Amino acid sequence: MPMGYGAAAAPNPMTAGPMPPSLHWVLVWLLGGITFGLFTLIWIFKQAGFVKKINPSSKAVLLMTLSVVGQFVLLLGAVGLIAVSASSGSFHAGVAGIMGIVMLLSLVIAVMWLVAIFGMRSSLVRYYNSVEPMGLKLSGVMTFFFNILYFQYHLTRIANWKKTGVLG
Numbered sequence: 001m002p003m004g005y006g007a008a009a010a011p012n013p014m015t016a017g018p019m020p021p022s023l024h025w026v027l028v029w030l031l032g033g034i035t036f037g038l039f040t041l042i043w044i045f046k047q048a049g050f051v052k053k054i055n056p057s058s059k060a061v062l063l064m065t066l067s068v069v070g071q072f073v074l075l076l077g078a079v080g081l082i083a084v085s086a087s088s089g090s091f092h093a094g095v096a097g098i099m100g101i102v103m104l105l106s107l108v109i110a111v112m113w114l115v116a117i118f119g120m121r122s123s124l125v126r127y128y129n130s131v132e133p134m135g136l137k138l139s140g141v142m143t144f145f146f147n148i149l150y151f152q153y154h155l156t157r158i159a160n161w162k163k164t165g166v167l168g
Contacts, residue, residue, distance in 0.1 A: 016132070016162065017127070019159055019162060020050050020156075021046050021156075022155065025149045025153040025156065029149055043148060043152070044064065044148045047148065048061045049061060055123035055127060058123050059119060060117075063113070063116035063119070064116045067110075067116070070112070074102055074106060077098075078102065081098060081099070081102075117147045118140075121138050121147075121151075134167065136158070138154065
């Protein structure tokens with residue numbers, strides 16, 4: 001039996017829900033590398049959108065959007081700090097205080113991202129163990145370190161299962 005799944009029967013047409021995105025995880029990884037992460041960022045929003053279909057109360061899209069906007073604002077702030085430091089010729093104590101705030105906001109943004117990722121994990125496990133029971137199990141460690149690729153590996157297998165009735 002493949003790792004990450006319990007016993008699974010052919011899909012039940014009465015509970016056939018939306019089809020998950022089914023792009024091979026290696027292709028997601030390669031396209032992410034070629035585009036310097038842009039494709040991967042877009043793809044995680046595609047995955048989060050799918051999770052929203054199977055769990056309308058999912059907040060993953062919102063939390064990820066806030067995280068990305070927050071990172072963009074922090075990037076602009078960092079560029080501004082560098083410009084201020086460069087124009088004054090010194091690193092002022094006020095800049096050090098602002099850097100502390102930037103670090104705190106970075107932590108908040110990272111936590112929001114992780115809450116979104118683990119919320120997606122929870123929604124996937126709940127859905128594929130109750131509505132369309134296939135015995136899906138997702139590792140917390142793998143979710144933490146490889147979230148986008150790990151989800152894609154399982155989503156592609158689920159899509160194949162839904163198409164063929166075989167979990168292979």
